[in-house]
Amino acid sequence: MAQQGNFKSPSRLGALGEGAPVSSSGSVPGGKPRDGGLKGVDFERRSFLGKIVGGIGAAVAISTLYPVIKYIIPPSETATSVKELVVGKASEVPLKGFKIFQFNKDKILVVNDNGKLTACSAVCTHLGCLVHWDNAQNLIACPCHGAKYKQTGEIISGPQPLPLASFKVRVEGEKLIIAKA
Amino acid sequence: MAENNQNASAGNIPAKPKPAAPGAAKPASPGAAKPTTPVASKPAASTSGVYKPPVDRPDPNPYRDNRVSPLGAWFQERFYAVIPIIDYLKKKEVPKHRLSFWYYFGGLALFFFIIQIVTGLLLLQYYKPTEAAAFASFVFIQKVVPYGWLIRQIHAWSANLMAMMAFIHMFSTFFMKSYRKPRELMWVSGFILLVLTLGFGFTGYLLPWNELAFFATQVGTETPKVLPGGALLVSLLRGGEDVSGETLTRMFSLHVVLLPGLILLLLSLHLTLVQILGTSAPIGYKENGMIKGYEKFFPTFLAKDGIGWIIGFALLVYLAAVYPWGIGVQANALSPAPVGIKPEWYFWAEFQMLKDLKFEGGELVAIILLTIGGLVWAVVPFLDRKASEEQKSPIFTLLGLGVLAFLLINTYRVFAEYGW
Numbered sequence: 001m002a003q004q005g006n007f008k009s010p011s012r013l014g015a016l017g018e019g020a021p022v023s024s025s026g027s028v029p030g031g032k033p034r035d036g037g038l039k040g041v042d043f044e045r046r047s048f049l050g051k052i053v054g055g056i057g058a059a060v061a062i063s064t065l066y067p068v069i070k071y072i073i074p075p076s077e078t079a080t081s082v083k084e085l086v087v088g089k090a091s092e093v094p095l096k097g098f099k100i101f102q103f104n105k106d107k108i109l110v111v112n113d114n115g116k117l118t119a120c121s122a123v124c125t126h127l128g129c130l131v132h133w134d135n136a137q138n139l140i141a142c143p144c145h146g147a148k149y150k151q152t153g154e155i156i157s158g159p160q161p162l163p164l165a166s167f168k169v170r171v172e173g174e175k176l177i178i179a180k181a
Numbered sequence: 182m183a184e185n186n187q188n189a190s191a192g193n194i195p196a197k198p199k200p201a202a203p204g205a206a207k208p209a210s211p212g213a214a215k216p217t218t219p220v221a222s223k224p225a226a227s228t229s230g231v232y233k234p235p236v237d238r239p240d241p242n243p244y245r246d247n248r249v250s251p252l253g254a255w256f257q258e259r260f261y262a263v264i265p266i267i268d269y270l271k272k273k274e275v276p277k278h279r280l281s282f283w284y285y286f287g288g289l290a291l292f293f294f295i296i297q298i299v300t301g302l303l304l305l306q307y308y309k310p311t312e313a314a315a316f317a318s319f320v321f322i323q324k325v326v327p328y329g330w331l332i333r334q335i336h337a338w339s340a341n342l343m344a345m346m347a348f349i350h351m352f353s354t355f356f357m358k359s360y361r362k363p364r365e366l367m368w369v370s371g372f373i374l375l376v377l378t379l380g381f382g383f384t385g386y387l388l389p390w391n392e393l394a395f396f397a398t399q400v401g402t403e404t405p406k407v408l409p410g411g412a413l414l415v416s417l418l419r420g421g422e423d424v425s426g427e428t429l430t431r432m433f434s435l436h437v438v439l440l441p442g443l444i445l446l447l448l449s450l451h452l453t454l455v456q457i458l459g460t461s462a463p464i465g466y467k468e469n470g471m472i473k474g475y476e477k478f479f480p481t482f483l484a485k486d487g488i489g490w491i492i493g494f495a496l497l498v499y500l501a502a503v504y505p506w507g508i509g510v511q512a513n514a515l516s517p518a519p520v521g522i523k524p525e526w527y528f529w530a531e532f533q534m535l536k537d538l539k540f541e542g543g544e545l546v547a548i549i550l551l552t553i554g555g556l557v558w559a560v561v562p563f564l565d566r567k568a569s570e571e572q573k574s575p576i577f578t579l580l581g582l583g584v585l586a587f588l589l590i591n592t593y594r595v596f597a598e599y600g601w
Contacts, residue, residue: 060491067327067331067332068299068303068332070327070328071303071306071327071328073327074326075327
């Protein structure tokens with residue numbers, strides 16, 4: 001293997017010959033000073049070979065990095081989305097209280113306002129905190145930055161840009177069913 | 182400074198003259214400046230009578246005039262203290278002779294270790310080290326994550342190749358007697374690195390949490406029980422009496438925290454010693470003129486090492502794609518052990534020895550013999566006095582051949598009985 005150093009670099013040339021015995025000169029035959037050996041170096045051919053090696057190296061690097069990048073991107077979840085779902089029992093939502101249920105990929109806030117059930121997204125549209133039902137003030141509140149919503153999800157005040165998405169909720173016997181609006 | 186310069190505030194010169202460029206000898210006394218002169222040019226005694234001799238400090242950065250790129254110069258200015266070290270390392274040379282080929286295997290072991298770090302980090306992104314989720318996450322990596330199968334197969338194959346390269350490197354340095362003075366600690370650190378590598382293999386084997394892994398760990402952690410106080414050691418390894426989710430947690434923490442930390446420490450020591458002490462030539466080669474010359478480590482030998490690494494990488498990808506390791510069946514503590522269960526190939530020789538010593542207390546004898554053998558092997562540089570005096574030591578060559586024969590024959594016997 002020939003010397004791979006940059007022969008054109010003055011600093012590299014400066015380093016040559018320092019400390020190393022003359023016999024230790026890579027492809028240059030033993031005893032021959034390095035500067036003398038440079039006369040026989042075909043820089044054009046060397047540069048061409050350098051480009052070929054660099055190109056192959058780049059191809060190998062890309063084909064190595066491609067699977068790695070594909071790997072670290074999490075695979076998309078393939079869970080099927082349903083129109084409506086029995087999420088639990090109606091008794092799980094206390095009177096004048098609330099409970100958050102998972103429905104497909106959404107988190108749904110079900111409020112029991114004196115027996116009147118309403119459902120809307122539980123994810124604040126500001127920065128994604130989960131909201132709660134404030135029974136004293138009769139509104140939905142986000143504790144993170146003070147967003148306030150009506151029971152139906154409409155904006156009252158706060159930094160949130162959008163209202164909470166609403167969902168349908170009904171009770172069949174004991175079953176609590178959430179459906180897309 | 183000002184107390185020596187009564188006229189400092191007079192005229193239009195600054196109170197504190199601009200300091201000289203770093204590296205240049207400082208002017209003798211700024212206080213000596215005349216009020217009307219714009220620069221402190223006269224290095225004479227000040228009018229106050231306090232004499233300040235010229236200060237001739239050594240150049241803080243003797244490398245600043247080196248012909249390097251501006252970026253290189255920027256770093257040189259800040260790291261000039263380590264430049265002599267780099268210059269020293271640049272002078273490292275590798276002897277060329279008919280056994281030079283064997284010099285590449287240490288580098289290959291290092292290469293496969295780097296692959297292990299990278300693929301291990303990638304596997305950690307999806308692996309869940311709990312009894313309930315380990316196998317499912319392992320299957321998820323293999324079947325769902327894009328190229329997850331490739332990453333896992335490369336990790337598994339690279340582990341085997343790393344152990345293989347470490348063994349080859351160890352025996353080649355042994356037979357070339359490279360461990361002799363002054364490289365004793367290189368040998369000892371290398372031996373500990375091999376033990377840590379085997380530890381990686383053992384702890385990593387359980388992580389897929391399949392049947393094979395479960396029972397291999399069951400057998401492996403059961404073995405020390407015959408030792409005095411062995412029951413405690415076994416329960417320490419298992420995190421309880423039996424192999425369970427607790428064992429998985431322990432093996433996982435050892436595999437990804439403790440062992441990597443230890444191996445990095447030892448590897449730093451090993452590689453630093455390699456750089457400081459250089460590459461050894463076999464005994465008598467210099468005296469008999471068998472050295473064909475020397476090549477620089479940077480960049481010639483490293484470039485050749487690189488070729489070895491490329492070949493190793495190609496082999497690794499080929500093995501991972503063509504000979505994939507199985508997924509197996511999820512571990513179940515209440516199912517019988519699968520027929521033909523055996524450890525990884527690098528434990529086969531010891532496994533066969535344990536099987537051979539069937540008499541009462543045979544396992545204890547085997548463990549004692551293996552421990553003594555390992556310790557003797559670790560301190561060989563201190564026993565082989567002849568090699569340290571640059572004389573041939575055929576007794577130790579025979580010892581090495583004996584150890585190699587023991588490993589190869591017993592490994593082959595397991596292979597002949599169980600297959601791959």
